[in-house]
Amino acid sequence: MNGGDFDRRTRLSITRFFESKGYAPTIDDIALMGNSSCSEIRDSFRRLECQHQISLCPSATHIRAAHPYSALPTAYWVESGHKGWWANCAFCALGVAVIAGKSARVLARLGAMNEAVTFHINDQHITPDSFRLHIPLPIREWHDDIGYTCANVHIFRNSGDIDHWAKTKRLPRGRDVSLADAWRLANTWYEKYLDDDWQPHTPETLRNILGDCGLQGAFWEPG
Amino acid sequence: MHLEELASAVHHALINSLIDSGAAPQVDDLAPQLTVSKAEAESALRWLNDNHGLVLHPDRCDPWIVHPFALSPTHTWVQSGDHGWWAPCMWCALGIIHLVGGSGCIHTRLGGECESIDINIENGKPVSEQLWVHFALPIHSAWNNVHHYCAMVLPFRTPTQVRQWSERHRLPLGEVVPIVQVSELARLWYGQHAAKNWKKWTGAQAAEIFQRVGLTAPFWRIEKDKGAF
Numbered sequence A: 001m002n003g004g005d006f007d008r009r010t011r012l013s014i015t016r017f018f019e020s021k022g023y024a025p026t027i028d029d030i031a032l033m034g035n036s037s038c039s040e041i042r043d044s045f046r047r048l049e050c051q052h053q054i055s056l057c058p059s060a061t062h063i064r065a066a067h068p069y070s071a072l073p074t075a076y077w078v079e080s081g082h083k084g085w086w087a088n089c090a091f092c093a094l095g096v097a098v099i100a101g102k103s104a105r106v107l108a109r110l111g112a113m114n115e116a117v118t119f120h121i122n123d124q125h126i127t128p129d130s131f132r133l134h135i136p137l138p139i140r141e142w143h144d145d146i147g148y149t150c151a152n153v154h155i156f157r158n159s160g161d162i163d164h165w166a167k168t169k170r171l172p173r174g175r176d177v178s179l180a181d182a183w184r185l186a187n188t189w190y191e192k193y194l195d196d197d198w199q200p201h202t203p204e205t206l207r208n209i210l211g212d213c214g215l216q217g218a219f220w221e222p223g
Numbered sequence B: 001m002h003l004e005e006l007a008s009a010v011h012h013a014l015i016n017s018l019i020d021s022g023a024a025p026q027v028d029d030l031a032p033q034l035t036v037s038k039a040e041a042e043s044a045l046r047w048l049n050d051n052h053g054l055v056l057h058p059d060r061c062d063p064w065i066v067h068p069f070a071l072s073p074t075h076t077w078v079q080s081g082d083h084g085w086w087a088p089c090m091w092c093a094l095g096i097i098h099l100v101g102g103s104g105c106i107h108t109r110l111g112g113e114c115e116s117i118d119i120n121i122e123n124g125k126p127v128s129e130q131l132w133v134h135f136a137l138p139i140h141s142a143w144n145n146v147h148h149y150c151a152m153v154l155p156f157r158t159p160t161q162v163r164q165w166s167e168r169h170r171l172p173l174g175e176v177v178p179i180v181q182v183s184e185l186a187r188l189w190y191g192q193h194a195a196k197n198w199k200k201w202t203g204a205q206a207a208e209i210f211q212r213v214g215l216t217a218p219f220w221r222i223e224k225d226k227g228a229f
Helices: A004-021 A027-034 A038-050 A090-099 A139-144 A146-151 A159-169 A179-190 A203-212 B003-021 B027-033 B038-050 B090-099 B139-144 B146-151 B159-169 B179-190 B203-213
Strands: A063-066 A076-080 A083-087 A103-109 A116-122 A125-127 A132-135 A154-156 A175-178 B063-066 B076-080 B083-087 B104-109 B116-122 B132-135 B154-156 B175-178
Touching: A004 A027, A004 A038, A004 A063, A027 A038, A063 A146, A076 A090, A083 A090, A090 A103, A090 A132, A090 A179, A125 A179, A132 A159, A132 A179, A139 A146, A154 A159, A175 A179, A179 A203, B003 B027, B003 B038, B003 B063, B027 B038, B076 B090, B083 B090, B090 B104, B090 B116, B090 B132, B090 B179, B132 B159, B132 B179, B139 B146, B154 B159, B175 B179, B179 B203
Parallel strands: none
Antiparallel strands: A076 A083, A076 A103, A103 A116, A116 A125, A132 A154, A132 A175, B076 B083, B076 B104, B104 B116, B132 B154, B132 B175
């Protein structure tokens, strides 16, 4: 079966469930939401994974991640009102905050090391915003191993700290952007994720989103 | 050199580089260090991966986890002196402390949620004993997906908080163990990991370690005759 709009609606249901409940939906949960059979949803989950829309546990029956949400504990915790979620990475954490209505706080540690920080998000502003967000790999390489990509997306005080971190830990040194720019990017990237007419990003839409934030060139090319 | 012998040498090189410098050599550096070819080093890495001596990246022959160390960031950071390391989980974090001299600080968040905590360890013992570690999944399932297993081994203030966390996140409720007991488990489990002649624990050896630490419930049962754990 070519999933098409069925898969789009499955993905939308997954996002809505995560946002509402704070944990990952099962196949049964999504089948119930859309009045579909479990086998249809199971097949849809597999197609969505092939399209890099979600990540499944090896059993292929449970969701490991549906960006920006993680089903399992990570280095990033986001709270809004009485709800909380794990995000796969620093950029995903901003995405969780966008979907939550742009009023949230993000709890992290700089470079995922010893210094704990809390970022407060209120509509268009993130404070403190004098930090840098590091993207370790060119966008076209992200899905070679999305778990590894996200594991290395973190917030730092400055570019020099990123240089030191990457060198001493022998990790990839990519590009860094200001936290304010990252928040602006997350806003356009994730703003429609709960909308009925949400569509997955294409290379062209991503190119436009990144270009609007001044992020152009080979590193930012979606491929 | 026999493959299993080379695998021990590779494991030794990785663990000791991590202890000394906070990072591990990649295969291009490992091979000349051990005076073997790159193909031989990769064979040893794959043997270790297949026998749960480490975890390779899914798309390349480079180590991702060499227990108790994670080679890329996780939710748990261990600091001792001038060096720091990522740990896949609290059990591993306590293992790192034992390997690097017995004293340090584990930086993480309770239940992976909002409350940051710095857990000081001195001479192998947690300074504050009023913490618990939750193991969400039974030990025999750890290698079904070790990333998944480790991600949920987290500290909490009380067993009640673990139950609430499990309900809140719809994640399994497993066994909750006092941190002092987990530290002793880590000492016995990881204490020899830097040895030159390191070998993976057999099922029988692993079962004995859990027994010695007092973890005797069915949750901790391992098949003794299954070879390496």
